[in-house]
Amino acid sequence: MKLTVTEAIGLAVRALTRHGMSEPHARLVAEHLVDAALCGHEFSSLPRVPTIIEELRRKPPAGDVRVVRESATSALIDGGDNIAYVVSIAAIDKAIEICKKSGVAIVGVNNTWFSGRLSYYVERAARQGYVAMHTTNTTARVAPFGGIDRVMGTNPFAIAFPSEDDPLVIDIGTATTTWGHVLLSKAKGEALHPGVAIDSGGRPTVDPDAAVAGAFLPWGGHRGSGLSLAVQLLGILAGSAVVVEDVRNWGLFFLVFDPGLLMPGDEFRSRVSEMRKVINTTRPAPGTVKVRAPGDGSVQHRKHAAAAGVIQLDDRVYARILELSA
Amino acid sequence: MKLTVTEAIGLAVRALTRHGMSEPHARLVAEHLVDAALCGHEFSSLPRVPTIIEELRRKPPAGDVRVVRESATSALIDGGDNIAYVVSIAAIDKAIEICKKSGVAIVGVNNTWFSGRLSYYVERAARQGYVAMHTTNTTARVAPFGGIDRVMGTNPFAIAFPSEDDPLVIDIGTATTTWGHVLLSKAKGEALHPGVAIDSGGRPTVDPDAAVAGAFLPWGGHRGSGLSLAVQLLGILAGSAVVVEDVRNWGLFFLVFDPGLLMPGDEFRSRVSEMRKVINTTRPAPGTVKVRAPGDGSVQHRKHAAAAGVIQLDDRVYARILELSA
Numbered sequence: 316m317k318l319t320v321t322e323a324i325g326l327a328v329r330a331l332t333r334h335g336m337s338e339p340h341a342r343l344v345a346e347h348l349v350d351a352a353l354c355g356h357e358f359s360s361l362p363r364v365p366t367i368i369e370e371l372r373r374k375p376p377a378g379d380v381r382v383v384r385e386s387a388t389s390a391l392i393d394g395g396d397n398i399a400y401v402v403s404i405a406a407i408d409k410a411i412e413i414c415k416k417s418g419v420a421i422v423g424v425n426n427t428w429f430s431g432r433l434s435y436y437v438e439r440a441a442r443q444g445y446v447a448m449h450t451t452n453t454t455a456r457v458a459p460f461g462g463i464d465r466v467m468g469t470n471p472f473a474i475a476f477p478s479e480d481d482p483l484v485i486d487i488g489t490a491t492t493t494w495g496h497v498l499l500s501k502a503k504g505e506a507l508h509p510g511v512a513i514d515s516g517g518r519p520t521v522d523p524d525a526a527v528a529g530a531f532l533p534w535g536g537h538r539g540s541g542l543s544l545a546v547q548l549l550g551i552l553a554g555s556a557v558v559v560e561d562v563r564n565w566g567l568f569f570l571v572f573d574p575g576l577l578m579p580g581d582e583f584r585s586r587v588s589e590m591r592k593v594i595n596t597t598r599p600a601p602g603t604v605k606v607r608a609p610g611d612g613s614v615q616h617r618k619h620a621a622a623a624g625v626i627q628l629d630d631r632v633y634a635r636i637l638e639l640s641a
Numbered sequence: 642m643k644l645t646v647t648e649a650i651g652l653a654v655r656a657l658t659r660h661g662m663s664e665p666h667a668r669l670v671a672e673h674l675v676d677a678a679l680c681g682h683e684f685s686s687l688p689r690v691p692t693i694i695e696e697l698r699r700k701p702p703a704g705d706v707r708v709v710r711e712s713a714t715s716a717l718i719d720g721g722d723n724i725a726y727v728v729s730i731a732a733i734d735k736a737i738e739i740c741k742k743s744g745v746a747i748v749g750v751n752n753t754w755f756s757g758r759l760s761y762y763v764e765r766a767a768r769q770g771y772v773a774m775h776t777t778n779t780t781a782r783v784a785p786f787g788g789i790d791r792v793m794g795t796n797p798f799a800i801a802f803p804s805e806d807d808p809l810v811i812d813i814g815t816a817t818t819t820w821g822h823v824l825l826s827k828a829k830g831e832a833l834h835p836g837v838a839i840d841s842g843g844r845p846t847v848d849p850d851a852a853v854a855g856a857f858l859p860w861g862g863h864r865g866s867g868l869s870l871a872v873q874l875l876g877i878l879a880g881s882a883v884v885v886e887d888v889r890n891w892g893l894f895f896l897v898f899d900p901g902l903l904m905p906g907d908e909f910r911s912r913v914s915e916m917r918k919v920i921n922t923t924r925p926a927p928g929t930v931k932v933r934a935p936g937d938g939s940v941q942h943r944k945h946a947a948a949a950g951v952i953q954l955d956d957r958v959y960a961r962i963l964e965l966s967a
Contacts, residue, residue, distance in 0.1 A: 387743065388745045389745065391902075391904075418747075462923030463924050463926050485868065488864075517926055535864065544916070551909075554903070554904065578880065583877075587874060589883050593792050594785050597785055603788070
């Protein structure tokens with residue numbers, strides 16, 4: 316089915332507030348989820364609402380989001396066990412505020428969970444002319460390269476650069492699969508792709524339950540595993556546990572800086588656009604029509620979807636969210 | 642053959658100064674190269690001397706390394722077309738100096754070339770208690786994912802964290818091969834590994850000459866290619882060309898910050914050590930004896946080699962460097 320953007324936001328807000336989330340927080344989450352739909356990332360969109368509500372039901376009411384430590388170049392935020400969709404907006408806005416005075420900001424966040432698409436937050440800063448890097452460690456699901464115990468999260472890494480047009484956003488996970496994909500496979504009764512998970516004895520598995528009891532594999536061999544470890548350590552610095560055993564207290568790290576520290580901002584934006592064009596005009600390999608820069612697909616999907624003003628939603632997901640709103 | 646550390650440094654210094662490099666600069670380069678040998682990275686060690694000299698012969702005399710732009714949180718350095726082995730030491734030390742006052746520093750460097758092991762610079766900062774991230778874009782050799790034209794460098798990325806023992810250093814390239822490895826294969830008349838390069842028509846090749854005329858492939862599919870692009874854009878911000886066509890004017894980016902901004906430094910170092918231990922005590926996968934954290938191999942190799950006080954050097958490389966010193 317199709318929903319207008321306004322209808323979709325309203326739907327998510329009603330379901331989330333029905334389960335104890337404040338209206339302003341529910342609106343931030345809903346806007347993020349609907350943006351994911353506009354960008355064509357169906358799984359990161361409204362289908363997340365039931366999963367978020369399941370987590371809300373399990374938890375005591377959230378506290379306040381508080382800046383607990385601050386300097387001229389940094390802030391540490393206690394997320395009050397609020398969902399990271401909300402806390403990360405506070406964090407990136409705090410980073411931008413610091414950056415306006417000092418040119419660069421480091422912000423750490425702990426006591427939070429479920430972060431959505433990291434690109435959403437870094438893009439927010441890049442639209443205001445900043446370079447923004449953001450990492451999140453998550454519940455331990457991933458074995459390090461060469462090992463079979465789950466000790467790291469799926470640990471995404473994102474960085475955004477302002478350009479003359481839409482920001483250029485690079486947003487990558489450091490595991491071969493995601494928690495969301497494994498959950499979805501389980502719900503649909505489908506097997507995982509081979510090579511993405513091992514069972515608790517370290518044997519390759521395509522069974523979602525066995526993968527959850529065992530571990531997901533890191534992406535990209537020892538290099539991807541190293542990147543995942545870097546994200547883990549930045550999360551630890553932000554105050555997460557060394558190994559995160561449950562869905563809480565993830566460690567979020569934000570770096571935002573003004574490119575004007577090194578080069579006039581308009582000149583940098585022009586060069587980012589130029590580099591994007593270099594990528595797009597590279598001769599394509601056999602089987603590729605046009606070479607895309609990271610995020611090109613999302614940006615184009617959003618332009619079309621936003622012009623139409625509607626998003627697609629699976630009928631069953633719609634019914635489930637309605638049910639949760641009752 | 643075996644050389645003591647002092648002999649090896651002397652050998653490199655004599656050859657480099659013979660070709661116009663100042664004695665203090667030659668010493669910095671030599672210390673870096675000998676450290677690579679101690680860490681067991683033979684190719685990054687004294688075999689680089691003839692390649693560096695070849696480049697020195699091609700270039701006009703280098704100018705001064707100058708800070709051309711500075712703020713309370715940043716610096717931009719013109720490398721004066723000096724080798725990056727030298728300029729990066731000035732850059733990381735400048736970053737540390739800024740960091741001592743402001744807690745965080747962004748430093749960009751341009752007008753430089755050949756950077757050595759990035760881990761060398763970030764480790765220097767981490768030994769003083771800082772977290773340091775460093776990227777370098779290099780001469781265009783790598784095609785973006787889905788494309789066949791070389792537009793990005795081999796673009797390494799490194800990050801180091803202080804611990805209670807040696808810093809934990811993650812240092813990864815973002816191409817499937819390195820310029821050095823391709824050069825070495827060519828010199829030895831050996832084929833490249835399959836899957837690392839394409840010729841100028843975009844066809845897979847194992848011929849080093851065809852790979853140099855064509856392109857190396859990015860590591861890790863679209864994700865690794867995205868990371869390479871991020872390094873490219875940080876290099877551009879530091880003042881490199883958008884596409885770097887020759888061996889000069891690479892763009893180096895440094896971020897150094899005090900973990901004390903977010904957490905007491907000794908507490909963070911203790912947690913980094915704890916995370917390293919978690920990795921090391923993870924149950925190994927079949928075929929792995931012990932799970933290593935990134936850099937473990939280098940650190941252990943260096944401990945043994947430094948205790949013995951000697952490095953290994955290929956006889957032919959030794960003869961060639963002696964010849965270049967004459």
